[in-house]
Amino acid sequence: MLAVLKLHPQHLQAIRTHAESTYPEECCGLLLGKLAEDGKTVVEVMPTENRWNAEAVEVFQEIEGSAKLGSDKRDRYAIAPKDMLKVQKLGRDRQLDIIGIYHSHPDHPAIPSEFDRACAWSVYSYIIVSVQQGKAGDLRNWSLDDAHQFQPEEMIIVETT
Template identity: 65%
Template sequence: MLKIQNYHLQSIQVHAESTYPEECCGLLLGKLSGDVKTLIEVLPIKNAWDNQVAEGFSEIDALGQQPSSKGSRFSIAPAVMLKAQKDARDRNLDIIGIYHSHPDHPAIPSEFDRLIAWQQYSYIIVSVQQGKACDLKSWVLNEEHQFQPEEMITIRA
């Protein structure tokens, strides 16, 4: 279960709309208590997907028939991820998940999303249709490395 505040949802949606027609991405920082993740901060990140990143994922990205771009892929630069982990740790927080957008596609994980996902994280996907955020869902991986919907509880500040 992911506990989230309404302003976090709004922040993710605004970020997704601002990068349309490209995918946005960011980190979810918070607290972990058993199976419950409580979101404390949304950290927008620049989508680092480029030709060099695409080449690094070429083996698993061969699943798609068309060339990948920021319109259909996202990447968080390793140095950015390491800095975020350190900063979060310094504040007694954890990275509890990742969010990204699906421009003109549903808020359902792609096969590529599944292949690059990590078991312990929540994955929020926001669907942006013609520039407007319209659906947002959270997903987690099960023991068979398949995405399952994750319950999101909106809490008041």
């Protein structure tokens, strides 16, 4: 499958708006869409609550890149399993799949952290939006290569017809 993610301008705007609304904490959400030979197509952006807390710290403490985990949502996010299942079921009912995850980096670049990499799944696209001083800026898309390293993944903005 080609490493390309197709989405509409309103999808990007929804991500940026969500990121600004949660600043200075990280936002997170899921991308519902379709997988095809020519890439992944976003149909809907599904915001979720950032469930990062002390319990998440315990669950993730063994993961590479988690040396200084704290329960601060300013530099971590977690999507609750029940939220993933809810969106997965909603997608299945509409013949859609979860094709990616998005999150924000408050006052940091839109570049994945080592922790982001360690937690990532190879089939997903990962959109990261940098939020500087409360304003969404640089937005980049990433996917994992065969060596489980993030590489830039092309985004194609499709205008609504």
